[in-house]
Amino acid sequence: MNPTPHRDHSDHTDRTSERAVLADIAGMLATLLEDEYGLDLVEIGMTTTFNRDLELESIDLVTLAGLLQERFGSQVNFAEFLAGMEFEEIIELTVGRLVEYVVQSLKAAEAG
Template identity: 45%
Template sequence: MTTTPTPDVDEAEVLTALTEALSAVLDPVELEATPLTMETRFVEDLDLESIDLVTLTGLLRRRYGDRVDFPGFFASLELPEIIGLSVGQVVRYVAGRLR
């Protein structure tokens, strides 16, 4: 059985998808108040709570399916790492799983 290689996934595309998902989780005014960059932190900069992260990962899972294991990703992190989690870390994780 042959598999079709997955084209390289552009991190900018993943960032756009993440921004769209965040717009469904956060108040648009709050999202516009904090520029979303690879360094933006979910908890410290965007004030996401744990339920917001669950909702966000659910939206991303619908988009990317089983290829991206968010429960496994979060389980691999210690609490301080989750609290300091940046947009860039999630973008790089998703892009890496899709390659």
């Protein structure tokens, strides 16, 4: 009798897909916008910008960093990610760029 494969592995692999990470981050941002500003009908995609489209302030990015840490653990260091950017890059930061960073960080952590 063969044991049933443990589902955590497939869930873990799915966790590193762009689609799964985008869904996680979009959910975090939607919650943040709803809690802070009462906004709940914001469409968030890969090209959505934090500054121009979502109008997030620096304190919102701190909150987002905490949410990312809570969801993904220490493998995803948002502050370190931002520290490597020029001011203009931060102003133009898209959700897609953050998604790519999270996926790369999770895959790097998996690789060991």
